[in-house]
Amino acid sequence: MPVNLHNMDKRLTAMKVKEIREMVKDNVLDSQIRMAAQYNKKRVEVDIKENDLVMIKHKYIHTDFAKSLLIGKLENRNIGPFKVKKVFNNGLSIELVLPENMRRHSTFNVNQVIKYYESKEFNQDEINMPKPDIIDGKEEFEVEMILDHKPNFSRYLVKWKGYPNDQSIFCGCEKSILNHLELSNGNLLRNFLS
Template structure:
């Protein structure tokens, strides 16, 4: 049992409780939850999603804090006869199977939800069904077959015609989703296999790192000419062996958790020390003000899309400070503003 945390918040849920059967079946259950879930809430999820389908557990292997687990599981174990076993920080490999499943799910979510990150909760049951339908290399059987003695029917490859357009459209969407899911989980398994032969950098909380910029959508006119790396950013939290939460600018509004493969340690040279201190503000009409260097792009705003906002880059500041402004925020950069409107044929 383990948690995948810090996903985009959906219906007050931002985490996945991952349950893996450590017996021969190797089946999985993915349960959406909140990372602040306590032991009582975790126990309720076990009853709701595990007990009603498979009965009592023989034992529980968890990397959660011993105090957290003991709070409810010790009493639950005494009453129900569950033998509790907690893996320690020094023996985290005890739950290696769950960690591998975690990596598989994280890669799947990365591929499938990159553009619409809030859809992760709706797609979990597809990932669970597909995983449990795949033949495991060790047993040469699927988890479904070993658990139930048969293979549940997936979506058919050909559907009967329906006179209801919405049903026809939905079945086609589900079929496509199932095919993509199977392919993505195969890719996930391959990526995990490749990663097992690679050595990744490890970072600590408080360190500064560069973030690879090729997959970031920050409003640059040309991706080819955009910076290869953004930052440096401080590591706010170490979430796992290969995942880190970064302290990003609030205006980015993207999920702040990244794989270590996208991060590079920021190093200062003692002789030629890089200076990322913010420059002093200009004094305009007795008030401190940033100086706009360039207007990058624009977007319509408002209910009728009649209002316009402009993404600006501040002089002597890196791209992490880029900001969307209303026209009123450009009153001291009128020349840039008017030139931009003429160039893009804006009224």
């Protein structure tokens, strides 16, 4: 029986394609193994559990809250500490308890945080923040300085006296309050109001 050359050519092509696919599959697997080995050289397992304290790396916070911190050359590059509320995705993601004025989603990848260790050598108790004055039944805080402003919305980033920078928030201000601040802080507001 004669052999059909046309069918034989198709069989050879199919076998060649199958060989090429197997070779590509092997190369991809080898590449994945090499990449995993390189990645795992520097990877450190992070052991973060619920109720641990962590610091958020500043570069992962893109809010008014973060802008208020005015990171300088010698300033802290991390924000916190914050309490871990929940750990999920096999320890790759964590949910934090964040302050209300942060206005950011509370879920972070473990690469975006650093575990916080309290120093036994240096006592790092919470900063003794002054209690607000109660005037006409409302809590009143003393303003130390205005860090930034949003002129279109009449909102000002206010640093409160006796509080750390991470407690600064954007506030809406009335004209009478601004006049009082201008009198108490000299020319501080003129730059923002013009």
